[in-house]
Amino acid sequence: MLRDALEDLQAKRYDAVHGKTIPTVFAAYVLIWEKAWQRHSHRLPDGAQHLNRSVKAALSEALGSVVMAKDEPDTAAEPFADYDPTWNENAQVYLDYCLGWLNRWHDEPTDKAIMTFDEWLHRRDERYRKAMDGTDTLLGAIVNKVSPPDPQRRSA
Numbered sequence: 001m002l003r004d005a006l007e008d009l010q011a012k013r014y015d016a017v018h019g020k021t022i023p024t025v026f027a028a029y030v031l032i033w034e035k036a037w038q039r040h041s042h043r044l045p046d047g048a049q050h051l052n053r054s055v056k057a058a059l060s061e062a063l064g065s066v067v068m069a070k071d072e073p074d075t076a077a078e079p080f081a082d083y084d085p086t087w088n089e090n091a092q093v094y095l096d097y098c099l100g101w102l103n104r105w106h107d108e109p110t111d112k113a114i115m116t117f118d119e120w121l122h123r124r125d126e127r128y129r130k131a132m133d134g135t136d137t138l139l140g141a142i143v144n145k146v147s148p149p150d151p152q153r154r155s156a
Contacts, residue, residue: 002044003102005036006055010095016063016080017088027069027076030056034070047113048105054117055098062091094120 012029015021037052044051060067064081094117101114115123 002036002040003099003106005033006095006099006102009033010099013059013062013091013095017083023066023078023080024076027066030067030069045112050116051098051114055095057117058091058094061087090121
């Protein structure tokens with residue numbers, strides 16, 4: 001099933017980042033995800049048909065070309081990309097977002113769309129910018145590790 005394959009891929013992403021697996025093993029999990037996608041993607045709504053591309057985009061930003069093993073078999077043995085904490089976190093959080101969406105859609109298939117990785121990145125970046133410039137006060141408080149402004153105290 002798609003959720004199981006994506007959960008396994010997320011676990012192997014963690015292993016890859018922490019030096020607990022090698023590229024060829026990770027590439028095998030990508031192929032398992034690809035096969036699950038081929039078998040089950042027709043059940044997903046049109047707004048989720050990009051999910052395979054988006055998952056691979058997120059993973060390739062974090063781990064490199066090994067993610068493209070199905071399309072380019074020679075990449076399966078290439079080393080992982082150098083660790084980048086930002087891209088690793090992006091992949092982790094986006095895959096968690098995808099898993100959450102798949103779980104919700106499975107239980108009640110009313111949510112007909114999921115953001116592409118690029119849309120998700122744009123929204124995350126937009127939210128981060130708002131936090132940094134103070135227009136999103138709750139997130140700004142978290143990012144800047146300060147208390148949210150007191151709504152009773154408005155500056156003139």
